[in-house]
Amino acid sequence: MSQEITRFKESKDQLFQPVKFEEPRGVFVSTYGCQMNVNDSDRMISLLEMLNYTPVQQPKDAALIIINSCSVREKPVHKVHSEVGRYRKLKLTKPDLLVGVAGCVAQQEKDQLLKDLPAIDFVLGPDNIDSLPEIVSKLHKAPEERLSAARFKHQEAYHVQTLVQNPGVSTFVNITKGCDNFCTFCVVPYTRGRERSRPYKQLVEDINKLTSRGVKEVTLLGQNVNSYTSDCGVNFANLLKGLCEDTDIKRIRYSTSHPKDFTEELIKISADYRDKICEFIHLPVQSGNTEILAKMNRGYSREDYLEKVDKIFDYLPGASLSTDIIVGFPGETEQQFNDTLSLIDRVPYESIYAFKYSPRPFTKAAKWEDHLSEEEKSDRLHRLFEKHKIIAHKLCEKYDDQEFEVLVEKRDEDRGNWSGRTTHNKVVNFVGGENLVGKFVKVKILKAFPLTLRGEFVSEY
Numbered sequence: 001m002s003q004e005i006t007r008f009k010e011s012k013d014q015l016f017q018p019v020k021f022e023e024p025r026g027v028f029v030s031t032y033g034c035q036m037n038v039n040d041s042d043r044m045i046s047l048l049e050m051l052n053y054t055p056v057q058q059p060k061d062a063a064l065i066i067i068n069s070c071s072v073r074e075k076p077v078h079k080v081h082s083e084v085g086r087y088r089k090l091k092l093t094k095p096d097l098l099v100g101v102a103g104c105v106a107q108q109e110k111d112q113l114l115k116d117l118p119a120i121d122f123v124l125g126p127d128n129i130d131s132l133p134e135i136v137s138k139l140h141k142a143p144e145e146r147l148s149a150a151r152f153k154h155q156e157a158y159h160v161q162t163l164v165q166n167p168g169v170s171t172f173v174n175i176t177k178g179c180d181n182f183c184t185f186c187v188v189p190y191t192r193g194r195e196r197s198r199p200y201k202q203l204v205e206d207i208n209k210l211t212s213r214g215v216k217e218v219t220l221l222g223q224n225v226n227s228y229t230s231d232c233g234v235n236f237a238n239l240l241k242g243l244c245e246d247t248d249i250k251r252i253r254y255s256t257s258h259p260k261d262f263t264e265e266l267i268k269i270s271a272d273y274r275d276k277i278c279e280f281i282h283l284p285v286q287s288g289n290t291e292i293l294a295k296m297n298r299g300y301s302r303e304d305y306l307e308k309v310d311k312i313f314d315y316l317p318g319a320s321l322s323t324d325i326i327v328g329f330p331g332e333t334e335q336q337f338n339d340t341l342s343l344i345d346r347v348p349y350e351s352i353y354a355f356k357y358s359p360r361p362f363t364k365a366a367k368w369e370d371h372l373s374e375e376e377k378s379d380r381l382h383r384l385f386e387k388h389k390i391i392a393h394k395l396c397e398k399y400d401d402q403e404f405e406v407l408v409e410k411r412d413e414d415r416g417n418w419s420g421r422t423t424h425n426k427v428v429n430f431v432g433g434e435n436l437v438g439k440f441v442k443v444k445i446l447k448a449f450p451l452t453l454r455g456e457f458v459s460e461y
Contacts, residue, residue, distance in 0.1 A: 004145075004146065005111050005114050005115070005146050005147075005148050006145050006146065006147050006148065007147075007148050007149075008122070008128075008131065008135060008138075008147040008148060008149035010131050010134065011134055018050055018051050018133035018134060018136070018137045019051060019136070019137040019140050019141070020050065020051055020052050021051060021052045021053075022052075023052070024052050024053070024054045025051070025052060025053050025054070025063040025064065026053070026054060026055070026056035026061045026062040026063055026064070027045065027048050027053040027054070027055055027056065027062055027063070027064045027065075027066065028055070028056050028057075028058065028059045028061070028062035028064070028065045028066070029041045029044060029045060029055070029065075029066045029067075029068055030065075030066075030067050030068065030083065031068045032067075032068065032069055032070040032079060032103070033068075033069070033070025033072060033103065033104070034070065034072070034256075035172055035219065035221055035255060036172075036174065036192075036221050036222075036223070037068050037069075037070060037103055037104075038172065039172040039173075039174055039221060040068060040102070040103065040126060040129055041066075041068045042163065042164045042165065042172070043129055043130075043160075043163045043164075044066060044068070044102065044129060044132055045165055046163035046164060046165050047129070047130065047132050047133050047163065048064070048132065048133065048136070049165070050133055051133055051136060051137070055165075059086075059087065059090060060090065062097070063094075063096065063097060063098065064097070064098045064099075064100070064136065065087055065097065065098070065099045065100070066099075066100045066101075066102055066124075067080055067083055067084065067099075067100070067101045067102065067103075068102045068103045069101055069102065069103035069104060069105035069106060070103060070104055070105070071103075071104040071105045071108050071187050071191055071360065071361075072104070072186070072187065072188070072360070073355060073358045073360075074358040074359070074360070075358075077105055080101060080105050080113075081116075081117065084099065084101070084117045084119050084120060085119075087099050087119055088117075088118075088119035091119055096143070098121045098122070098136065098139055099119055099120050099121055100120065100121060100122040100123065100124055100135075101113055101117075101120055101122075101123050101124070102123070102124040102125075102126075102129070103124075103126060103191075104126065104187070104188070104191035104192065105191075106123040106124055106125050106150055107125035107126060107127075107150045107190075107191040107192070108187065108190065108191050108361060108362075109123070110123060110125075110148055110150045111123075111148050114146050114148060120146070121139055121143075121145075121146055121147070122135055122139065122146065122147040122148070122149065123147075123148050123149065123150055124149050124150070125149060125150030125151065125152070125191075126177075126191070126192055126193070127150075127151065127152050127153045127177075127193060128149040128150065128151060130160075131149055135147055135149060152193040152194075153193070154178075154193055154194045154196070157196070157199075157231075158176075158177050158196035158197060158198050159198070159199070159202065160174065160198065161202075161206055161209075162174070162206050162209075162210060164210075167210055167213055167214070167215045168214075168215070168409070169214070169215065169216050169217065169407060169408070169409045169437065169438050170215065170216065170217040170218070170219070170251075170407070170409060170421075171210060171215050171217075171218060171219075172218070172219050172221050173203070173206060173207065173210070173218045173219070173220055173221065174198070174221045174222065175197065175198050175203060175220045175221065175222050175225060175228050175239070176195060176196065176197045176198070176221075176222030176223065176224065176225060176227065176228050177192065177193070177195070177196050177222070177223075178192045178193040178194045178195045178196055178223060179192060179194075179195055179223040179224050180194055180195040180224075180227075181224060181258065181297070181299070182297060183286075183296050183297050183298060184295060184296055184297050184363055184364040184365040185286075185296060185326060185329065185357065185360065185363055185365045186360070186363060187360040187361060187362060187363055188223050190361070190362045190363075192223060195223070195224065195227065197228050197229050197230055197231075198230070199230055199231045199232075200230035200231070200232055200234045200239060200242065201232075203230075203239070203243070204242065204243065204246050204247055207243060207247045207249050208247050208248065210249075211247060211248045211249055214438060215249070216249070216250045216251060216407055216438060216440075217249070217250060217251035217252070217253065217407055218249055218251075218252060218253070219252075219253040219254065219255060220239075220252065220253070220254040220255075221254075221255060222254075222256070223256065224256070224257075224258040224261065225254050225255060225256060225257060226254070226257045226258060226261045226262055226263075226266060227258060227261045235265075236254075236261070236266060237263060237265045237266040237268075237269045238269075240252060240254075240266070240269055240270070240273065240277055241269050241272075241273065244273040244276045244277065249276065250276065250407075250440070251276060251277075251278055251407060251423065252276055252277050252278065253278045253280065253425070255282050256282055256284060256324075257281065257282060257283050257284070258284070258299075259283055259284070259285065259298070259299075259300050259304070259305050259308055260298065260299035260300045260304075262283060262308050264311055267308075267311050267312055267315045267316065268315060270315070270316060271315040271316055274316065274423075278423040278424070278425065279316055279318055279319045279320060279423050279424055280319070280320045280321075280322075280423065280424050280425035281312060281319060281320070281321055281322075282321075282322045282323070282324075283305075283308070283309070283312075283321060283322075283323055284323055284324035284325075285305055285323045285324070285325060285343065285347075286298060286324060286325060286326050287325070287326065287329065287332075287336070287339070287340055288302055288339040288340035288341070288342060288343030288344075289302065289332075289336040289337075289339035289340065290302045290303070291336060292329055292331075292332055292336050292339075295329065295330070295331065295365075296326075296329065296365075297364075302339065302343065306343075306346065306347070309321070309347050318424075319424075320350050320424035320425060320426070321347065321348065321349050321350060322349055322350060322351040322352065322353070322425075323347070323349050323352050323353070324352075324353045324354070324355075325340060325352055325353070325354040325355075325384065326354075326355055326356075326357050327340070327354060327355070327356055327357065327377060327380040327381050327384055328356050328357045328372040328376060328377030328380055328381070329357045329365070329372075330357065330365050330368045330369075330370045330371050330372070331368070331370040332357075332372065337380050340384065341383070341384065341387055344384075344387065344388055344391060345391070348391075348395055349388070349391070349392075350392060350395050350396070350424075350450070351392065351450070351451065352384075352388050354381060354384050354385065354388075355381070356374075356377040356378065356380075356381050357371075357372070357377060359371070389450075392450035393450055395450075396448040396449060396450050396453075397448060398448075399426065399445045399448035399453055400445055400446075400447065400448045401444070401445060401446075402444070402445050403442050403443065403444050403445070403458060404422045404423075404424075404426075404428070404442070404443055404445065404453075404455075405422065405423065405440055405441070405442060405461065406420040406421065406422055406428045406430070406440070406441050406442075406443045406455075407420050407421060407438075407439075407440055408420040408436040408437050408438065408439050408440075408441060409421065409437065410437060411436075411437060412429070415429075416431065417429050417430060417431050418430055418431070418433065418436050418437075418457070420441075422453075426452070426453050427451070427452045427453070428443055428445070428452070428453045428454075428455055429452060429453070429454055429455075430443045430454065430455040430456055430457055431456055431457065432456050432457030433457035433460070436457075436460075439460055439461075440460070440461040441457060441458070441459065441460050441461065442457075442458040442459045442460075442461065443455040443456065443457060443458060444456055444458050
């Protein structure tokens, strides 16, 4: 295999036609990281349909393998290397097999990945996903080439249409791309680029098309979703209001919010339109200590955050909250970590996503010298989880014996029960009823657990 790397340039020829294979070819996509990566994988599969690729469940059945990577933490980067190693052996038995790495690791490492891993045929940054059919077509015509497509498009308007093979009952919709916050621990601005927002009118049209395909619920996505600003000056709060009024969507969720942009206007509109906007808010705090938050460049203090939480429960007393927390940030003292422990006593998080600090390339914090040992970080993470486990078990008791509206998403044929979610983002598994997928039903909760609820069907709405 040639080691020469070609910088891919999108064809300016409007007559470009991708290769369409006469027989279907299998594509296997493994996805790591956030919901935006999940959505990007759906988009890649949809784009490859025009080449007559169909998804397969096993790499051995694929003619094309794509690793959609994440670089927010160190471990997923290692996974790329180990996974490519397995596919290298597969390529020995399938010489025509194409292997590509997409996502944030591809953007971060670019040509270095191609140099270090000869089994890779192309790398594809998040801004270059729509070039995938052209890249695969070029490699089909010139299999000896190795292509690098990882160019940011900061100056271009963010115009995309949601592409999902089978959107089902609920689907993701990207509304922003990139991030301008430059938190000192986060590599996202360097792998996803600067922030851009989709036009308001386009989002309304996009969601109306999805509802015509049977979608009942959308989750609006962005690295910092509530910093959305449209071409016509619509902010995120008014985007939510507009989607409630100008589309037929039944439910709206969103992720991920940044506390500094979480305004009282947004909370008030969420309360005014609670029949459509779900009462679930993911509000990453990262640390309960103001000094650590300043070192992280988060743009708010502990007190600011708690004030916003109080406002949420003033307007939405039944809301469900979750958060992200980093333990062992450089220089974090035991007392500063204790401030995080005391925060989860103060804020009723029903779920937390907590991680040990991991130094990432290009970030300021990675260059600091006061890093904690792995043992200290592991100990703090363990203590945090143990404390929250007790809290979560107590909080979930409020769901026992209550009745909730559930949007049914699927049926477990083996167990014979239905599964869906409440507006609080609680997964509910329940028995009873027939032909319920896509319907809103009333379910009585028989037993509540921190992550799921178990219940029985009451009636359809």
